[in-house]
Amino acid sequence: MFDGPLFLQNFPLLLSALLTTVEVSAAALFLGFFIGVLVASLRLSPTPALKRLGGAYIFVFRGIPLLVQLLFIYYFLPRIGLPNVSPMAAAVIGLALCCGAYIAEILRGGFMAIPHGQLEAAGLLGLSNAQMLVRIRVPQAVRLTLPGLINEMILLIKASSLVSVVGLADLTRTAQNMAASDYMFVQDYLMLAAFYCLINMPLAWCGGHLERRLKEQGA
């Protein structure tokens, strides 16, 4: 059942594919975070038009499955005149746009959970909006949204297994190609699952560690 020499042969190949997966996930998370902050600010803004704009973005990118979004970006945009995108670019953009919507909602939830009384008191004490944001809202929002954001990061890494449809040879595609030629499906797919756990478990641990640190620091 278990083929030792094959395992040793496949291990480094999966390791280099792991690098691609981590690259694309990290880049998408970075970009997605900025998109999330932007869209969350739109949603939290007092202007109704901006609120609607943010709402529309979230509706579209949460409503359409990620697989469909990736196909759109890669195959249909060139046909309507937009420039040809490389597989890596298509993957990062697709993942970022999608997770940006989810991060926006996580951040919005965090900001809304801060008791309004704090901001009223701060206003009475003479703090400006910017000071309130930096000293009261952001620190508390970070603590409140950290579990949700770590969750989103882990989901993103798993969602990246779809990027083979845009031509990027990630961990999943590489394992599939291997199984296709050596027919050791169980062994290869078990290795694949193990590799994903290899990335996700340290991330979850880091998240837990960060949470504990913030708890100690905070009020």
Next chain:
Amino acid sequence: MQLDSRSSKKLGKTVSGLCLSLTLMAASLAAHADQLADVKKAGVLDVGTEMQFAPFDFIEAGKQKGLNAELFEEMGKELGVKIKFQDLPWPSVLPGLEAKKFDVVAGPIIVTQARKDRYHFMLPIAEATVSLMAGAKDDSIQKPEDISGKTVGAGKGSAQLEELKAFAEKLPAKVTIKEYVDNNQAYADLAAKRIVAVANSLPNISYVAAQKSNLYKVVQPPFGKKSYFAFLGRKDADSDSLIAALDGALLKMHQDGRLAALQKKWLGAEMDVPTADFTPSW
């Protein structure tokens, strides 16, 4: 910024240089795009394929192997260009061609009339008649008709699936057809006995059955209509020159025996394929 005579001359040169290059760029954009010329200029032929289609295209120990890689290398030598393969899941390959992500599609793909209407096929490179692969120790499947009333698998969106459906219609008991995103999942299900047979082209299942003769066997005779495998490109005026050049390379390989040698190496036998345009059987 103080403009003295020297810097103003430089500025003048830069501006006119810019204008000249912009005009040239505009002129080249307006010029008729010829795919063969583009490929030769870039020195690279971009080929889209799925590298899970042994013995034509598969990955062994991280390297691409199979008939496609070697055949394209020969064609590349004739045209004087390098070959760059892009691996995609099969349902993404033809849309990618239409989106101009690459110049041609390898595969290879079975030539059908419906596909001929939409794409420009090159000359065929192998026979593709659809057959069944069953479990090696399954004595209940001795001939294709034995799948009557059982569950059979085939690849989603494939011509082999269509042939299977047409064949199943003629059988007395209903055949349940399971569609798979990739053929290897079908082979895995066959090994797990969730299905009794997989329908795919003869070269492919011969290869799989030869590799894993303890698990699989080929069910003779092939049940499909005689069909051929070929590579293809886009059906537009720009691509005609490229396809014609690649066809020329293939004809040369027919005549000097290189194609037959590759067929023997990867498919087990030399195959008789048309060397001119033909009407597909379906």
